Amino acid sequence: MRDMRRTWRWFGPGDLVGISDMLQAGVEGVVTALHHVPTGTVWTADEIARRQGEVARRGDGRPSGLVWEVVESLPVSEDIKTRSGNWQAHIDAWTESLRHLADAGISTVCYNFMPVLDWTRTDLAHEVATGATCMRFDLTDFAAFDLFVLERDGAEADYDEALRREARTRFEAMDADRREGLARNVVFGLPGAAESFTLSDVRTQLGVYAEISAEDLRANLIAFLEAVTPVAEELGMRLCCHPDDPPFPLLGLPRIMSTEEDYARVMQAVPSRASGITFCTGSLGARADNDLPGMIDRLGDRIHFLHLRNVTRESDAVRGSFHEAEHLGGDTDMVAVIAAVLREEARRREAGRDDHSIPFRPDHGQDILDDQARKAQPGYPAIGRLKGLAELRGIAAALSHAEVTR
Numbered sequence: 001m002r003d004m005r006r007t008w009r010w011f012g013p014g015d016l017v018g019i020s021d022m023l024q025a026g027v028e029g030v031v032t033a034l035h036h037v038p039t040g041t042v043w044t045a046d047e048i049a050r051r052q053g054e055v056a057r058r059g060d061g062r063p064s065g066l067v068w069e070v071v072e073s074l075p076v077s078e079d080i081k082t083r084s085g086n087w088q089a090h091i092d093a094w095t096e097s098l099r100h101l102a103d104a105g106i107s108t109v110c111y112n113f114m115p116v117l118d119w120t121r122t123d124l125a126h127e128v129a130t131g132a133t134c135m136r137f138d139l140t141d142f143a144a145f146d147l148f149v150l151e152r153d154g155a156e157a158d159y160d161e162a163l164r165r166e167a168r169t170r171f172e173a174m175d176a177d178r179r180e181g182l183a184r185n186v187v188f189g190l191p192g193a194a195e196s197f198t199l200s201d202v203r204t205q206l207g208v209y210a211e212i213s214a215e216d217l218r219a220n221l222i223a224f225l226e227a228v229t230p231v232a233e234e235l236g237m238r239l240c241c242h243p244d245d246p247p248f249p250l251l252g253l254p255r256i257m258s259t260e261e262d263y264a265r266v267m268q269a270v271p272s273r274a275s276g277i278t279f280c281t282g283s284l285g286a287r288a289d290n291d292l293p294g295m296i297d298r299l300g301d302r303i304h305f306l307h308l309r310n311v312t313r314e315s316d317a318v319r320g321s322f323h324e325a326e327h328l329g330g331d332t333d334m335v336a337v338i339a340a341v342l343r344e345e346a347r348r349r350e351a352g353r354d355d356h357s358i359p360f361r362p363d364h365g366q367d368i369l370d371d372q373a374r375k376a377q378p379g380y381p382a383i384g385r386l387k388g389l390a391e392l393r394g395i396a397a398a399l400s401h402a403e404v405t406r
């Protein structure tokens, strides 16, 4: 039996890829969030119900048959991450939002614990050989931003001499538009990021983190989970922590959910299934030392949501440049990943678990064909994702077919 529930991220009514589009793409369930509600504020029953109503209708008003199944993300505030200021009020608001979501029948909630920046790229339309465009993280451009746009104190220490020199040459060759665009991509927030910062906000935030080590941040994550997990358990919900993207420290900020060991430590510290993992093959796959199928075998019990996408690593260094590949291209062996997911689902069916169909979404996609004119949210085109979904679905169907399994 094939499981792997096909979901799709939707940014709400302003998203240029609508409910009718995803229906035609073959989607079974919707992933969305109340992006307009400020971080730290309660998601009310009314706002949740309104979004559910929007998901339930196609563009022309007919029923869609689709349901909001996964929250991505319920944002965790900087106060919670730094355990300062209004952290307690924000945790109360977070758990209150969980209660309203549970009342509305939504039980899977993705979040992340990346300080200051959510996901980051230096280029949103990098052209590959086929003419498709994709997102790219270029370490030299990033260093140019850090050293010469942000002018972060102490940044020099994070890059070796050769990289600093290359970054300077790169920066000097950029016109004002490119410098501004780079800053926008890196810090002003890509789609779904909880906050959008100015350069001066970022400098202030970096000052706050100067006092917070990776171990402190991990302790804050564990303390957060110790507060919210019992509520999720009581409500029958599944929380799932998204990895750092990219999976290494940036701007001198600690990143603590980048590797198998990071996940294992947090899962062991809060040993409840209600506290789990968003397994993002794109984020984790940007490091060659992450063995993705092995991680699914070892941590699978706690994986509640999957982001399936692929990256091409441009270097073997832990911290290196990469770009987003086609779902079956790139450095991640997607067939092996899906085989591992199907093994986990089989274990769950055997154990009688009711969560044996793990929701996945085709994450990101290259801009191809009409995507290049539609200009939807960066990383979230209609056709590039539809192609990814079709390919992933094909693998799952083939690997679970009797011709293959007998």
Ligand code: DNO
Pocket (backbone or CB within 6 Å): 072, 073, 110, 111, 112, 118, 119, 191, 192, 193, 242, 307, 379
């Ligand atoms: C990027 C996304 C992230 C993700 C959050 C989860 O495309 O995967 O923005 O939604 O980090 O909290």
